[in-house]
Amino acid sequence: xxxxxxxxxxxxxxxxxxxxxxxxxxxxxxxxxxxxxxxxxxxxxxxxxxxxxxxxxxxxxxxxxxxxxxxxxxxxxxxxxxxxxxxxxxxxxxxxxxxxxxxxxxxxxxxxxxxxxxxxxxxxxxxxxxxxxxxxxxxxxxxxxxxxxxxxxxxxxxxxxxxxxxxxxxxxxxxxxxxxxxxxxxxxxxxxxxxxxxxxxxxxxxx
Numbered sequence: 475x476x477x478x479x480x481x482x483x484x485x486x487x488x489x490x491x492x493x494x495x496x497x498x499x500x501x502x503x504x505x506x507x508x509x510x511x512x513x514x515x516x517x518x519x520x521x522x523x524x525x526x527x528x529x530x531x532x533x534x535x536x537x538x539x540x541x542x543x544x545x546x547x548x549x550x551x552x553x554x555x556x557x558x559x560x561x562x563x564x565x566x567x568x569x570x571x572x573x574x575x576x577x578x579x580x581x582x583x584x585x586x587x588x589x590x591x592x593x594x595x596x597x598x599x600x601x602x603x604x605x606x607x608x609x610x611x612x613x614x615x616x617x618x619x620x621x622x623x624x625x626x627x628x629x630x631x632x633x634x635x636x637x638x639x640x641x642x643x644x645x646x647x648x649x650x651x652x653x654x655x656x657x658x659x660x661x662x663x664x665x666x667x668x669x670x671x672x673x674x675x676x677x678x679x680x681x
Contacts, residue, residue: 494565511583609632
């Protein structure tokens, strides 16, 4: 009987990890689409990205309910308990990344009609976005393969996103001072950059 219990408990842990992987995949797609919507000034893609966020929210609620039920019914010991609690915490960080990506898409809809000659700034945002996508991919790979060293590298690499954010921030401020007409759109891009920087922080939390 005890072997059967252990086996089914392991199956539940595996199901939890599979749900995290599914949620991670959706969040990666959400982030990529939101950055692309800003860079390409694509309103339809932005709208679709905003709608997709609901699926991530639903998965987060499912994972949390599953993990809490497991803890309550199975009363797992040390390592298994950590596994279940980590799943809850990771799903919360992924849900926050989904929200931030949705915010980026919303800003993308605002700037798309109101932008002249700021391709350099958009390129900076694009580079930051690619970096954040890479961080998220690496940390999800580290989680699924249980590689602590890979997770540590994501943690260390967060400084690169912070440095890029500071650089984009300075460029945008300069741009606004040189031409006050760009203040509105530059402010939206500042929020996009800040959201990407915060996505890096959530990837670090997962790591």
